[in-house]
Amino acid sequence: MSRSHSSEISLRCERSSNRIISGPPRFPSLSARSSTARRIAPGCHYDSPAGLRFRRGPNRMALGERGGVRPRSPSGGSGGSPACMDFKYAGAVKRNGDLALRIMIVGERILPFRHAGDKNFWLDMIRRLLVAGHEVEALSVDIEATPGNGLPIRHVPQIPVYFRPDARFNAEHSQFGGVNNYVSKTTNVPIILREVRRRQRTFRADVIHFADNFGPATVLLRAISRKVPLTLSAPTYHRNRPLYDAMLLASFSSFAVVVPFSEAYRRRLLELGFPSGRIRRIRWGIDVSQFTPPTDEARAAARASLGLERGKFVVLWTGFTQQTNERDLQESIRIATLTLERRPLEFIFCFKPEHFKPHFRNFERSGIRVVNAPEVFRSACMAADVFLCPIQDSRSIAAPPLVWPELLAMGIPILTTDIPGTDEAVVDGESGFAVRSPQEAQGRLLEIEADSALQRRLRDGARRIAVERFSVDRAMDEYVDMWSTLVAQSR
Template sequence: MRIAMLHWAFPPTIGGVETHLTMLCPALVREGCEVALLTGAVDGRVAAETWEGVRIRRTPLMDLNSLSPTLIRRYKDEIREELARFIDRERPDVIHAHNMHYFSYVHAEALVRIKERVGAPLILSAHNVWDDETWEELLRLRFAWDGVIAVSHYIKRELIASGYPAGQIRVIHHGLDLARFQAATPPEAVRREIREKARGRKIVFHPARMSLAKGSDIVVLAFRRVKEVYPDAFLLLAGTNNTVDWGSYQQGEIAQIRRMIAECGLEEDVLIRFFPWEEMPAAYWESEVVVYPSSFDEPFGLVLLEAMAAGKPLVVTRAGGMPEIVVPGETGFIIPRRQPDALAEKILALLRAPDLVRQMGQRARRRVAERFTLERMVRETVAYYDEVCRTRGRAERGKRSSAIG
């Protein structure tokens, strides 16, 4: 099967969808599929390359960090031509777009035109939902997808509430390559660097980009309370480089969070470090507790699987799809949103109880191995490709029969 993937970004740009693609695309290749990805341009990277068997083509016309809505409208013809060239070159059996139900009507509408011309089914993976003018505009295309993959039951419910046909949507949870998170895997040099910075203190890790939506401000406030009663604690924040930041909001929020750290007197107790995808396991392994107190409805939370695979307990908010992953009291804790006192309480409960940390971590690793593996995700994705292709084939045969009749 030939698959044409499309998404705005790919490593070295990082984010949840980008991490998902680094696992899904090579795994599909190993299953015998031919996979090509059209994605955004990155300074210093060639326009075309092959990575782990995946043909990658980069173009500025897919780079949302540099494409404003005004520029998208200005270059709409060039965007349509770029997408058409990619599809015509790859001649796919399936066109699989990620998050094309938002950000740009021009890109999504171009794909709908192309799929009608080439006859390949068009599948959308919905990693997020929104509620604004752009979202409303793109709802005009909600019946144009031949299939929709929702990354959680929460996302499926939100899509149905927005008018997507329920029978069109399949929930396929993300999966993880567990081998990446075994004890011998994480880069030792990175682990040593983290240990040197922490100087023997127990590490609380927040593996999200620094932003208010991800609850970074709540983490800082909670950690201040933790330090007041548990001085032997250290906070590790995932850094800020190479993330999708359409609208350029992130730098202002980063500055705000850094000010909070200084105002709380925590500068000697916090390490902010950017972790490339291949270095993330090291941060989990050196941590005692992983927190993810998102302030918005997190669609799923791939980093939660990463933490669990590394055997770490989680403290998360009751937001979006995260309760589908964490079992309260067994693999971690679930708290209300934007409540630093509640977050601090659960962090302290774990820091003070090494046996509880170990037991929750063991149960977390088991849960990932049973329900959230890469193999399961790939198997369900390929089966869905086959199902959508068969359904579209029957529909096309029905149209031809009607025309003949």
């Protein structure tokens, strides 16, 4: 049994127009944040190619004592019911050094199905950690509660604060803008701290990992960090406000290890004087067995569903991703307009429903299409020849956005701007190009469109970069290695 098969749990759910329906897995999509996405039908189920099934009851695998990590009794030492007993897997599992950890993961909108946010990475991680024999409890900080649907996900209420809300969200989804700001994150820290302490009394985690940075107020976590190691993911660096660096370092102070997602971010932390021994770069990743290049038949069907002419060169844009906003959208429109003056390409601008605003329709013209339906996004991904994603703010460090490795794995090269971090996913001439101006972007698009050999080379290179650098299985092994070391040191 290969590792990718033995460690994969797939959620057989997909979006219908008004519901989640069960069925065989299809193209994994970034579906919308909407009220319909939160309803999970009873027919949804989890399974794995290895034949593993959820089973209520304690994990009966015997754990040997190694490296300072003690074996756990099924009751968690309390003599009562096993902690999170509803969330155990039974079956043959891969173990990292035969050590099992209890891991608590805290983050915003950790949902039991794929959605438009960046927590799809942690959904894949949770599944693999469970299959590998570890115990996991995820605390999902969210406005509304979502049934865990068999996964160990517990809701922590989130309070939106509409002080300088994220303007990228439209009126129908303003609640998400109300929680994506420092004031809301700070307000929610005491709630998170209280819930972490409460669950820790039952779950007794070996390590607590924060998938999101909740700001300088996390200094309150020091009371916990004296008893259990705390770690933190740091996906993006976006110095877009005064005192950003000072607040960033303050927010990291309670954590034993901070995990930047790119080498560029790691270097920036060293420049800021953050101790090198408390930094570990781990790139996030995707299931490269699920995101694969479409077959010729699937690609042709997707193009037909979009009404594209045979042989039409398709450029995809989607948003908003991390660190992009309407300024980046305007730059993409400018690139499209310049290119269309020279060659009749097809540009498809796919908006997440929570970001779509009616005035975006004004961008439409011959060769520029604006859409906001998830099913059209799926078709556009399979039809695309290039993904266009300029990032204008040179103060940013790209993670890169999770959609980048997803599209690279599908064989879609990326055209972006040259800012720190982009070169870790976009290797010039291999998996795409990084440019410095709209005119240079126009030139690259025309170059790719005219050269079929270059198109094949970029498709192959995009897939190779995704597999080599952005595999979720590799990410899980690195996280477990980090956590195991910290737990052993804390004993």
